[in-house]
Every structure is written in structure tokens, then in C-alpha cells.
Amino acid sequence: MNVLDILVARGFVEQITDAEGVRRHLENPVSCYIGFDPTADSLHVGSLVPILALAHLQRHGHRPIVLVGGGTGMVGDPSGKTEMRKLLTREQIRRNVEALQAQLARFIRFEDGQALILDNGDWLLDLNYIEFLRDIGRHFSVNRMLAAESYRMRLETGLNFIEFNYMLLQAYDFYYLASHYDCFVQMGGNDQWGNIVAGIDLIRRKMSKEAYGITFPLLTTATGAKMGKTAEGAVWLSAEKTSPYEFFQYWVNVDDRDVERFLKLYTFLPLEEIRVVEGLEGRELNACKTILAYEVTRIVHGRQEALKAYEGAAKVFGRRALPADLLPSSSIPRDLKVDEGAAVPSTSVSQEELEPGIPAFELFARVGLCDSKSAARRLIQQGGGYIDGKRIASFDQPIGLTDLKDGSALLRAGKKKVHRICVAG
Known part of the structure; x- marks a missing residue:
């Protein structure tokens, strides 16, 4: 089966420059590329769609090219932005590229x-500006560039000259990869359509060859929220920024309406198994969410971390029955034996601090259950703070050694955020 049909069936494709041309091109092993901006030292959940699209291509015999923007990161992509991105130094970009x-x-x-x-950066940073304008810039129409959606959005708030050059640089990247790596397919988010088409046009003009573009939908959840964003901020792929347990919980808590769509996009489970999810509700749909969370966590953090997160969630929230015939290709264990301490984020506190007790609101802020002491105070006053399942009576209630059983206690903020405190050994 052509990988394009797989991508379409799983919901990856928003636009294609030439559907039949792309399908023919992908009948034999070819190179395809996606660019990633090094604006941080980790990607986030919003980057999973392009990453997994490349993984599907590789599984079907094609060669993915991951292009990290060490050069374009010096400029900043205006696409999808209402204001200019913060410019990074070369050293910041170098560290982010390596990560x-x-x-x-x-x-x-x-x-x-x-x-x-x-x-x-290997080819952009050493470009001669005058030669670049003469050899590349002359192929671009300013009128056509200003008609691109990425630029039209910014014209209302102000588009500076350095950002105006971004389309030329991305188009040049595509041309460079075509001429040096025989890569004639570029993929990216739908906000990249104008940049991709510009690269296709440049390749046609400079090489007299056809190139192709595929864009992905810019995903939002069923509630309209941007994919990978929570009240606490972005859901990162780095375990240091978002723990595997918190990552697992993000997927367990997705809207019911998103489960089937997310299983198609974010797992490699067979489509014929995923289609059964349509129409499920209640306990069975919740079981699907658990499998979704396990599979995505396994892909991102590995099987051991996924198991620990799964076991930790079962300890805190109870075990969900997982029928053997529900998404049977998943490697999730169906006979889970809960590890009492698995995966739940934890903080060690010295015995000296715990002897007099720490005010509950200070402890909740300290371990990250709330963003600030004032937020923790409000949460507890509203009845949303718990220790080992018991509601905390007042925001300044001291939590000390007598509250810990066997040297630990489980703090909970609201229904879903948990954190274990332990006596430092």
C-alpha cells in the first residue's frame, strides 16, 4: 500500500500540491524532509504529527530527512505568529540543535x-548575501509573497524585513536538499503551505524538475484548545520538562470525541482495530484512553517508562479493565499488578523540615502541584487539596512526619494532579 494512502487514512494530510504526482513519486523509495525550528531544547506534543509522519515514511521504505533550523532559527519563521519570534544567539541555537x-x-x-x-546552518550561515539575492531572490515575486497567508497575517501587526526573508531561506533549503540529497518531497504544518510552494517553484526554475509538498492539519482538541497545551503550559517530549507520568495523564484525560482520531495519528495500531472505537462510550472508551496513553508514552519515552506511568496511574486512580479484544495489537499488559510507588512524581523532604510541619499551601507550591503559594492557598480553601485521600482542612494546615505512612504520603490537587512526598533518606 502506498504510504500516501496510509497518511490520508490516518488523518495526517490537509493539502497536497499534486496528489497523483506525489503517489507516483512515492511508489519507489525516495527522500522526504521536514524542518524543525530549534526555538527550545525540546520538541512538544504539537511536533508529534510531523515526527510520526516521517516514521510512517521510513516504515514504508523511504528515507526521512530531519532538517533542524540552525540557520533559519537566526531569523525566525513568521508563519502562524502574530508577533516576531524572540531571536536566539548562535550558542543558544547550537545547544538546542544538539538536544x-x-x-x-x-x-x-x-x-x-x-x-x-x-x-x-551548514549552508545558510555562509551564504554571500549579494550572490544569494542575484541567484535566488530574483525568482521571487514580492506581490506573490505578500499574498501568502503567513505574511498577510503579520502585515496587520507589522512584518519586519528579517522575517520577510524567511520564505526565501526555506525555499532555498528545499532547493539545496533537492540538488544535494535528491529530495523532492517536503512536508510540514498547513501554515507552511506558502513556503513549501515557494520551494517547489524555485526547484522548477533552477533545476527544471518537479517537487511536491504535503501539509498536515494544525490540530486542536475537540474543545478547541491547541494540541499539546494545558493550563500549566506545553506538554514536552523531554522527560525533564514533562515527566512520563504527567505525559501519560495528558493522554488519559483527552476529550471522548478525540480518542479515535488520536489513536490514528499518535499510535501505530492497525486502522481496522481503531475503527472499532467509534461508538464506544463509558468504561470501554475509558479503556481506549488508557491504551492511547500507554502507546504514545511508549513511543516517546520507551516501554519501561510507559509501564511505570501506567502502574502509577492505576495506583492513584484505580485499575481499568482492559478487554483482551480491545485494540489487541497494543503491548499494554492486560493483567497489571500495581507497583505501589511507580511513576508518580515525588519529592524528598528532610526530616528536620517535617518535624515541625510545613504549611500545606507552601508544600503544594514547592512540589509543583500549584504554580504559586497564592494559587495553592485558593485551591485548598476551595476544598481541592488532599493528602492520602483526605481533604486538607485549611490552607496553612501543617503537614509533618505524623501525616506520612511508611515514610511517604500522596498529595493531590483537584481530581488529577498528584505528587508523592517522602522523608529524605
Whole structure:
């Protein structure tokens, strides 16, 4: 089966420049690329769609090229932004590029040239500006550039010259990869459509060859929220920024209406199994959410971390029955034996601090259950703070050694956020 049909069936495709041309091009092993901006030292859940699209391509025999924007990161992409991105230093970009390269290796096999990670700083940073304008800039119409959605949005708030150059640089990337790596397919978010088309046009003009573009939908949840955003901020792929347990909980708590769509996009479970999810509700749909959370956590953090998160959630919230015939290709264990301490985020507190007791609102803020002491105070006053399942009576209630059983206690903020405190050994 052509990988394009797989991507369409699983919901990856929003627009294609030439559907039949792309399908023919993908009949044999080819190279395809996606660019990632090094604006942070970790990608987030919003990046999973392009990452997994590359993984599908590799599974069907194609060679993914991951392009990290060490050069374009010096400029900043105006696409989808209402204001200019913060410009990073070369040293910040270098550190972020190295972190992203290590992170992407979890999803794509780079051994023996099966995939490539490239940094466009290797060819963009040494470009001669006058030669670039003469050889590349002359192929671009300012009128057409201003008609692109990414620029039209910014014209209302102000588009500066450095951002105006971004389309030329991304188009040049596509041309460079086509001429040096025989790569004629670029994929990206739907906000990249204008940049991708500009690259296709440049390749046609400079090389007299056809190139192709595929864009992904810019995903929101059923509630209209941006994918991967929570009240606490972004859901990161880095375990240091978002723990595997918190990551698991993000997927367990998705809206019922999103479960089938997310199983198609964010797991490799067979489509014929996922289609059964349509029409499920209640306990069975909740079981699907658990499998979704386990599978995505396994892909991002590995099987051991997924198991620990699964076991930790079962300890805190109770075990869900997982029928053997529900999404049977999942490797989730159906006979879970709960590990009492698994995966729940924990903080060690010294015995000296715990002897007199720590005011509850201070402890909740300290371990990250609330963003601030004032937020913790409000939460507890409204009845949303618990220790080992018992509601905390007042915001300044001291929590000390007598509240810990066997050296630990489970704090809970609201229904879903938990954290274990332990006596430092």
C-alpha cells in the first residue's frame, strides 16, 4: 500500500500540491524532509504529527530527512505568529540543535543512512548575501509573497524585513536538499503551505524538475484548545520538562470525541482495530484512553517508562479493565499488578523540615502541584487539596512526619494532579 494512502487514512494530510504526482513519486523509495525550528531544547506534543509522519515514511521504505533550523532559527519563521519570534544567539541555537538531534533519534532510525539529520546552518550561515539575492531572490515575486497567508497575517501587526526573508531561506533549503540529497518531497504544518510552494517553484526554475509538498492539519482538541497545551503550559517530549507520568495523564484525560482520531495519528495500531472505537462510550472508551496513553508514552519515552506511568496511574486512580479484544495489537499488559510507588512524581523532604510541619499551601507550591503559594492557598480553601485521600482542612494546615505512612504520603490537587512526598533518606 502506498504510504500516501496510509497518511490520508490516518488523518495526517490537509493539502497536497499534486496528489497523483506525489503517489507516483512515492511508489519507489525516495527522500522526504521536514524542518524543525530549534526555538527550545525540546520538541512538544504539537511536533508529534510531523515526527510520526516521517516514521510512517521510513516504515514504508523511504528515507526521512530531519532538517533542524540552525540557520533559519537566526531569523525566525513568521508563519502562524502574530508577533516576531524572540531571536536566539548562535550558542543558544547550537545547544538546542544538539538536544533536538538526540530527541528525534528516539523516533527514527538513523543507522546506516536509513535517515539523515541535517542542520541548515551548514549552508545558510555562509551564504554571500549579494550572490544569494542575484541567484535566488530574483525568482521571487514580492506581490506573490505578500499574498501568502503567513505574511498577510503579520502585515496587520507589522512584518519586519528579517522575517520577510524567511520564505526565501526555506525555499532555498528545499532547493539545496533537492540538488544535494535528491529530495523532492517536503512536508510540514498547513501554515507552511506558502513556503513549501515557494520551494517547489524555485526547484522548477533552477533545476527544471518537479517537487511536491504535503501539509498536515494544525490540530486542536475537540474543545478547541491547541494540541499539546494545558493550563500549566506545553506538554514536552523531554522527560525533564514533562515527566512520563504527567505525559501519560495528558493522554488519559483527552476529550471522548478525540480518542479515535488520536489513536490514528499518535499510535501505530492497525486502522481496522481503531475503527472499532467509534461508538464506544463509558468504561470501554475509558479503556481506549488508557491504551492511547500507554502507546504514545511508549513511543516517546520507551516501554519501561510507559509501564511505570501506567502502574502509577492505576495506583492513584484505580485499575481499568482492559478487554483482551480491545485494540489487541497494543503491548499494554492486560493483567497489571500495581507497583505501589511507580511513576508518580515525588519529592524528598528532610526530616528536620517535617518535624515541625510545613504549611500545606507552601508544600503544594514547592512540589509543583500549584504554580504559586497564592494559587495553592485558593485551591485548598476551595476544598481541592488532599493528602492520602483526605481533604486538607485549611490552607496553612501543617503537614509533618505524623501525616506520612511508611515514610511517604500522596498529595493531590483537584481530581488529577498528584505528587508523592517522602522523608529524605
